[in-house]
Amino acid sequence: MTKHTPHILVVEDDLQQREVIAHILTSEGFEVIAADSVEQAIVELKSQPIDLVFSDWKLGSLSGIDLLRYVKKQSPHIGFAMATAYGTIEHAVKAIEAGADDYLSKPFSRQALLLCIDKIDRARQLREQNRQLQGALGEQQQLVDLIGQAPCMQTLFTRLEKMSATDATVLILGESGTGKELAARALHKLSPRAEQPFIAINCGAIPATLAEAELFGAMKGAYTGADRDKQGKFQAASGGSLFLDEVGELPLELQTRLLRFLQEGTVTPLGSHQEVSVDVRVLAATHRNLEEMVTNGQFREDLYYRLNILPVTMPPLRERREDIPLLAKFFIQKSSNRYHRDPPAISKAGLKQLMEHSWPGNVRELANRIERFVLLEDETELVSQRSDNQSSSFSGFTFPAQGLDFDQLEKYLLTEALARSQGNRTAAAKLLNMNYKAFLYRLEKFGIC
Ligand SMILES: Nc1ncnc2c1ncn2[C@@H]1O[C@H](COP(=O)(O)OP(=O)(O)OP(=O)(O)O)[C@@H](O)[C@H]1O
Ligand SMILES: [Mg+2]
Incomplete structure (x- = not known):
């Protein structure tokens, strides 16, 4: 393979300096493209492939930092160096903070320029290699705390990563124990809201009578025992994310209020007539079939469509059996650390049985079985069909208050x-x-x- 000649964009408004730099770099075998302003530089960047940018700080009304920000956003793989005026170290600091690979104080020698270019070219190559390596590995074993290397998990990770960048409501679907809550936490941690609160509330676990105050807050005296204003979960999550777990259990009246928040971004505390705006991203989860609940009149159709803007479904464990060894290893380590045990080894036969089990309780069931295995050092705990872990297989099932057919x-x-x-x-x-x-x-x- 012939070595690729790096294309360098030199951005300098002083004609003489621009020509000197271009001359030095051309004589070293680089392909040089010159620009005299940020605007011109952007035109060049758009019209041809550029590997490196060497830009002056001061460029008319704009500055090199504006160009740097553009490059970092549009083509983050490009190597970038900033030339700063003598004695303006704060510019150099700013440039590095904004993602420049190096800076060079003016005036500089031919040798210093070449060293600088060499450095940013190596940084660029490293980024490129990393990118190729990641592409070749083709898989990521973990997203925040979610483990999985099966193709369906790779698709899920990509989807969650994309969703995390937005403020849109996400509806996380999936059977019990598939990691819906972990997915919600991952969405929050990867989002620009990561430093703000993540508040989780289980809509099925709060009594209907208290739910309104719990979610939206209440004014002093709004109900018996409310001896002061109560902050609701929406206000508590301000700036961050609110995770509405088991959203299918939300009483119909509160569904209306949730819809109002999703439409208007406002909540009204109990006992108040004042609507309050809150900046909260809603993440919701359910193991129930909301579409069916809509048909049965148990869930508001308009709310369903509002929540369902970005749906994501967690695959059941039986559909990604290839992840079982990885998960088993992870939970053995986790439980061993927790109980200060040496991690026990699983026999081939044990692993085979783990792979063949249907896992109605999904990853939670696997984690529970492994925990028992670590504690009791008894491999039959991994695979015994005894009661097939009834507790976990039914933990996600909530008996409807109105009964069922x-x-x-x-x-x-x-x-x-x-x-x-x-x-x-x-x-x-x-x-x-x-x-x-x-x-x-x-x-x-x-x-x-
Ligand atoms: N992909 C995963 N990687 C690692 N741990 C997982 C994964 N999925 C689930 N778990 C673990 O399994 C357990 C259940 O996960 P989680 O509570 O997120 O599931 P869920 O879908 O919300 O279940 P439920 O519907 O019963 O509330 C947790 O202990 C969690 O850490
Ligand atoms: Mg859950």
Whole structure:
């Protein structure tokens, strides 16, 4: 491969200096493009590939820092050096802070110029190599605290990264134990709001009577026992993110208020007539099927559409089995640290069984089993089918206050299991931890073919 000749954009408003610099760099074999202003430099940057920029600080009404900011935003891979006037060290500091790879005080010698260019070219090459390496690895094993290298997790990480940069409401869907809360925390930590509060509230865990004050705040005397103003979670999350966990459990009346906030950005504390503006990003999660709840009149349709602007679905663990060894290793380490144990090894057979299990409780179930394995040093804890971890498999299921239609639920579970197994009945029966005959009998009972 022939070595690529770096293209350098020299930005200097003094004609004589510009020519001297261009001459030195051309005689060293660089391809030089010259510009006499920030505006001209931007035109050049847009019209051809540039590897390096060597820019003066003072450039008419604009300055080199304006150009630097543009370059960092548009083409962060470009190497950048700033020439600063003698004795203006604060300019050099500013340039480095803004992301320049180096600076050079004027007047400078030919040798100092070449050293500087060499330095920024190496910085550029390093960035390029890193970029290629990342592309070649093709996968990221972790996003904040979310672990996973399966392709579906890579897609998820990219999606979460993109979403984190915006202020839009995100709806996180997925079965219990798939990491919905971890995803919400990751969105916050990667966002420009990271330094501001992250407030989580479980909409299913607050009694309906207290929920309004809890979320929106209350004025002194608004209800019995309110002996002073109460700050709601929205106000507490001001500037940051509010995580509404189990948003499907939010009582209908509060759904209306949430919708109002999402539309207007305002909340009205209980007992007040004054609307207050709050700057809060809402992240919501549910393991329930909101669309179905809308059909059943349990969830406001308009709120559903508002929340569903950026949906993200956490894959169930059985759809990314290749991540099980990685997760198992992580939880063994975590539990061993927690209980001050030596990390126990898992046998091949143990790992195989972990890989084959259907994990109805997803990552939480895996974490619980590993914790027991570390504590009891008994591998059967990893794989025993005993009760199949009922507590975690049902932890995400909330019995509706108004009761439910058992036949409907059973039918739903059967069709859902079939859908998830792409119609494979053996796999669907396994998902329900049911023997095949019993499964067929139930299919017949409901006339599901
Ligand atoms: N991808 C992951 N990497 C590492 N740990 C995970 C991952 N997904 C989930 N966990 C762990 O599993 C447990 C459950 O995760 P989390 O609470 O985020 O799930 P959830 O989807 O909110 O569940 P639920 O619907 O039951 O509230 C936590 O201990 C979390 O740390
Ligand atoms: Mg949760």
